[in-house]
Structure formats: structure tokens, C-alpha cells
Amino acid sequence: MEEKLVENQPSRTTSERILDAAEDLFAAAGYSATSLADVADVVGIRTPSLYNHFRNKEALYGAVLDRLIVSFSSPLEELEQNQLTYEQVFEWLEKTVRQHHANPNLARLLQHAALSGGPHTDELIDRLFRPMFNSSQAIEGGGTPLLGDTDLQPWAVMAFNNLVMSYVTMAPMYSDVLGQDPFGEPALERQLKLIKMLLRAVFEYKGG
Amino acid sequence: MEEKLVENQPSRTTSERILDAAEDLFAAAGYSATSLADVADVVGIRTPSLYNHFRNKEALYGAVLDRLIVSFSSPLEELEQNQLTYEQVFEWLEKTVRQHHANPNLARLLQHAALSGGPHTDELIDRLFRPMFNSSQAIEGGGTPLLGDTDLQPWAVMAFNNLVMSYVTMAPMYSDVLGQDPFGEPALERQLKLIKMLLRAVFEYKGG
DNA sequence: GTTAATGACTAATAGGCGTTAGTATAACCC
DNA sequence: GGGTTATACTAACGCCTATTAGTCATTAAC
Numbered sequence: 501m502e503e504k505l506v507e508n509q510p511s512r513t514t515s516e517r518i519l520d521a522a523e524d525l526f527a528a529a530g531y532s533a534t535s536l537a538d539v540a541d542v543v544g545i546r547t548p549s550l551y552n553h554f555r556n557k558e559a560l561y562g563a564v565l566d567r568l569i570v571s572f573s574s575p576l577e578e579l580e581q582n583q584l585t586y587e588q589v590f591e592w593l594e595k596t597v598r599q600h601h602a603n604p605n606l607a608r609l610l611q612h613a614a615l616s617g618g619p620h621t622d623e624l625i626d627r628l629f630r631p632m633f634n635s636s637q638a639i640e641g642g643g644t645p646l647l648g649d650t651d652l653q654p655w656a657v658m659a660f661n662n663l664v665m666s667y668v669t670m671a672p673m674y675s676d677v678l679g680q681d682p683f684g685e686p687a688l689e690r691q692l693k694l695i696k697m698l699l700r701a702v703f704e705y706k707g708g
Numbered sequence: 709m710e711e712k713l714v715e716n717q718p719s720r721t722t723s724e725r726i727l728d729a730a731e732d733l734f735a736a737a738g739y740s741a742t743s744l745a746d747v748a749d750v751v752g753i754r755t756p757s758l759y760n761h762f763r764n765k766e767a768l769y770g771a772v773l774d775r776l777i778v779s780f781s782s783p784l785e786e787l788e789q790n791q792l793t794y795e796q797v798f799e800w801l802e803k804t805v806r807q808h809h810a811n812p813n814l815a816r817l818l819q820h821a822a823l824s825g826g827p828h829t830d831e832l833i834d835r836l837f838r839p840m841f842n843s844s845q846a847i848e849g850g851g852t853p854l855l856g857d858t859d860l861q862p863w864a865v866m867a868f869n870n871l872v873m874s875y876v877t878m879a880p881m882y883s884d885v886l887g888q889d890p891f892g893e894p895a896l897e898r899q900l901k902l903i904k905m906l907l908r909a910v911f912e913y914k915g916g
Numbered sequence: 917g918t919t920a921a922t923g924a925c926t927a928a929t930a931g932g933c934g935t936t937a938g939t940a941t942a943a944c945c946c
Numbered sequence: 947g948g949g950t951t952a953t954a955c956t957a958a959c960g961c962c963t964a965t966t967a968g969t970c971a972t973t974a975a976c
Contacts (some may be wrong), residue, residue: 514923529824533741536964545924548965552923557964608823614881615816616737625881633885655902658882659875663867666874673822673833674866677841694863701909722953743933753954756935760953765934 515553517543523564527605530612531561531619558619565620568606569627572599586703593660593699594692600668601688607668632657656702663698667691723761725751731772735813738820739769739827766827773828776814777835780807794911801868801907802900808876809896815876840865864910871906875899 512520521542525534536557540547554560575595579588600607610628613621633654671682680687720728729750733742744765748755762768783803808815818836821829841862879890888895 527823530738530741533738533824535962537962546926547963548926548967549924551965610881611819611823611877614878615735615819616741617880625884629881629885652898652902652905654886655898658878658886659871659902659906662874662878663871665878666870667867669819670822670866670870670873672825673818673837676833677837678862678866690860690863694860694867697860697913698867698906698910701913702906704913705905705909744935745932754956755933756937756956757954759935 514543514545518550518553518560519564519567522560523568523605523609526561526564527608527612530616532616536560561618562620565609565624568603568609569624571603572606573627573631575599590696590699593664593695597664597667597692597695598688600664601683601691604668604671604683607665610665611669632661660695660699663695722751722753726758726761726768727772727775730768731776731813731817734769734772735816735820738824740824744768769826770828773817773832776811776817777832779811780814781836781839783807798904798907801872801903805872805900805903806896808872809891809899812876812879812891815873818873819877840869868903868907871903 518539522534522539525538525542528534536550537547539560540550550560554563575592579592610624612618613624667682675682678687726747730742730747733746733750736742744758745755747768748758758768762771783800818832820826821832875890883890886895
């Protein structure tokens with residue numbers, strides 16, 4: 501792709517700095533409530549200069565989404581090959597939690613898209629959600645259904661995914677009431693502890 | 709539950725119809741991405757006519773929030789008086805799920821506020837989230853901590869609340885992949901089944 | 917050393933935004 | 947019936963929006 505011999509932090513290209521700024525702003529306010537003037541302001545250039553790097557606002561948004569999707573879909577891809585085991589689901593869940601914790605922007609962008617639509621929403625579903633449910637069917641095929649009720653299973657997949665993402669998207673609402681930074685290390689460990697506990701409880705639960 | 713003497717559709721005041729329209733639109737797009745022109749359009753009047761009923765955009769938004777908060781805080785108020793039991797938590801959860809299912813707009817508005825801020829956000833936290841954690845402390849005081857680890861308890865409260873709300877806010881992302889309307893009656897029953905199962909599993913779970 | 921391309925800039929467009937002022941019409945009170 | 951109130955309207959404002967055109971300096975190619 502591009503060869504950069506020196507460290508990339510000060511030498512980030514303008515396009516990358518635009519993408520970084522746009523990602524944060526789109527994630528915070530959503531597509532239509534984010535103005536190109538805001539983006540340009542963060543980067544430190546004038547608004548029309550953005551058009552030297554991206555065709556228009558929608559293309560910039562698309563580029564932001566694409567970069568995020570690529571960086572987030574690797575844990576699931578590793579899974580999709582083989583048959584799924586209990587431990588693999590555990591691992592995938594932990595990886596996903598840590599990933600969303602490290603960069604909350606994809607969850608935020610997804611939440612905005614789910615609420616308000618906006619460009620590329622269908623593509624978003626296809627590339628992020630559809631594969632998740634293909635994998636979940638693989639568990640079913642394995643012989644041991646995740647739950648007592650098998651047709652509850654996709655709902656469980658949805659629930660756990662929502663759990664991970666809503667932690668990120670709702671965090672500001674709880675940070676006061678929990679008395680600590682939701683994106684700090686201790687909070688991450690507590691969240692992991694809880695979600696693993698929930699998953700184990702679900703696996704161990706049989707009818708009733 | 710509610711007594712409707714006459715059919716309320718034609719006899720609603722203009723202010724109420726504005727509130728209805730604004731609620732849907734704010735819930736869908738958030739505060740800043742919703743225009744007063746959109747609201748007026750749905751109601752069927754011209755934009756400046758809105759100012760005969762509400763001081764400005766922010767006041768309209770505030771009125772929408774207030775109406776929703778009032779109608780949603782009753783299940784929790786019933787709980788706060790007495791000591792909390794397992795069955796009461798169960799009941800509260802079911803009530804809350806049904807309520808958000810019947811009107812998803814509060815969850816959507818909350819999600820927008822958590823992501824993007826906007827007016828009245830602090831008030832929103834105080835009136836909706838703070839009471840929930842006061843109640844949860846009452847369980848702790850009761851002698852039987854909800855979880856093996858007691859300082860995990862507010863995190864569990866947050867998790868279950870997120871579970872209920874994210875179902876509503878993320879529903880459009882899953883409706884295709886689940887193959888049914890997320891706000892239909894069968895979907896509601898499945899969601900209830902799953903969430904009750906999760907709660908029971910948490911209650912029964914002891915260490916490990 | 918000229919040429920070509922890159923990427924910043926200013927200026928300007930058309931349309932949408934929230935909001936205000938002023939006006940007209942219908943329904944009420946006494 | 948005259949006066950008051952409520953509620954709709956049109957016209958207009960200043961600001962913000964995405965986008966385009968055109969200009970100029972720096973950089974890379976041959």
C-alpha cells in the first residue's frame with residue numbers, strides 16, 4: 501500500500517487525520533448532525549480543502565465506516581472457519597469487549613445508524629451482523645444447542661451483542677452513578693467479569 | 709388501565725399532536741438533526757405556528773422528555789417504597805420491557821442523549837437513572853446480595869437496563885436477520901422469555 | 917529547469933435552519 | 947355586538963450547510 505519508514509504519528513497524512521477527526525465526530529453526533537466545518541476545524545484546515553481528499557460528505561462517512569469494519573471483523577473471521585465450541589464463544593466475546601472498549605466509535609456509529617438510518621446502513625448490517633448469525637447457526641449444527649430452546653438462540657446472540665455495544669454507547673449516562681470512568685481499566689475488568697458470568701450462567705442454565 | 713371515553717384521535721389538541729410528532733422525530737433523529745420544519749410537516753401546519761404552542765425548539769424537546777419520563781417512572785416508584793424481593797425485581801423487569809416495547813421512543817431519546825448530549829441530558833440522568841441505583845442499594849441492604857460479588861451489583865443493574873433499552877434501539881439492525889417484526893407480539897414474548905431466563909440464571913448463579 | 921500534480925486557500929452559490937414580526941380569522945366573554 | 951384571546955398564516959432576518967470554481971504555493975518527474 502503505502503510505505504512509511506518513519507514513525508507514523510507526526511507524519512500521518514492529511515487524509516488519515518481527516519478520517520480520525522470524522523470518525524470521532526460522526527460517532528458522537530451521527531451523520532447528519534456532523535458538519536464538515538466541524539471536521540475541518542478539528543483537522544485544522546478549511547472546509548473546502550476536505551474535497552481534495554474525499555468526494556463529498558457521504559464518501560467521507562463511507563471511508564470512516566469501512567476502516568472501522570475492517571479493523572473489527574477479524575475476531576469473527578477467525579471463528580467462522582471451524583466448528584464452534586464453548587471456549588471459542590468465550591474467547592470471541594472477550595476479544596470483542598476489549599476491542600469495543602479500546603475504540604468505542606464503531607458501536608456508537610452503529611447505534612446512530614440503527615436509530616436514524618443514514619447512508620450505508622444496509623451495507624453495515626450485511627458486513628457486521630449477518631456474519632454473526634451465520635456463525636451462530638454453526639453452533640446449532642454442532643449438536644449442542646446453546647439454550648434449552650433452540651429458536652431462542654439468535655435472540656441470545658443479539659442480546660449479548662447488544663450488551664457489549666450498549667455498554668459503550670450508554671456509558672456516559674452511568675459514569676456519574678457508578679463513580680468511575682467507564683473506559684478505564686478497572687471498569688473494563690468489571691464489565692468482562694459480569695458478561696462472562698452471564699454467558700456461563702446461560703450455558704449452565706437448563707430449562708425451569 | 710386507561711379509560712378512553714371518546715376516541716382520542718380527532719379530539720387531540722394541536723399541542724398534543726405537536727408533541728406526538730416531535731416525540732417520534734426526536735426519537736428517530738435526535739435533537740439537533742430534527743428540524744422544526746419536519747415537525748410542522750407531520751402535524752400539518754407551518755413552522756412558525758409551532759411557536760404559538762412552545763417557546764422554542766428546546767422547550768418543545770423538554771416537553772417531549774417530560775411527558776415520557778412521567779409515563780415511564782411509575783413502575784419504579786411502586787417499588788421504591790418497600791424492601792425489594794426477587795419477585796419484585798422480576799415484576800419490575802417485565803413491566804419495563806412491556807412498556808418500552810409499547811413505546812420505544814424514550815429508549816431511543818435516551819440513547820441519543822447518551823451519545824450526543826443535547827439539552828436536558830443531566831436532568832434525564834437524575835430523573836431516570838439515579839432512582840434505579842437507589843433502589844438497587846435497597847437490595848444490598850436487604851441482606852441477600854444479588855450476586856456473589858456485591859460491588860458488581862450496580863453493574864448488573866446497568867447491564868439489565870441496557871439489555872432492555874438496546875433491544876429497542878437496535879431492533880432495526882436485527883429485524884431482517886431475525887425474520888420477524890421486533891415490535892410484534894411474538895417477538896415481545898421471546899424477548900421476555902430470554903430476559904427472564906437471564907435474570908433467573910444470574911440469581912441462581914453462585915461463584916465459579 | 918520546465919512541467920505536472922498535489923493540496924492548501926478565498927469567494928461564492930443555493931438551500932435549510934431557528935426565530936421574529938406583523939397580520940388575518942375564528943371563537944370566546946360580558 | 948365589541949373586545950379579547952387563541953391560533954393560524956406570510957414575509958423576512960441572519961446564520962449555517964454542503965458544494966463548486968478558481969487561484970496560488972509547494973513538491974515530484976523527466
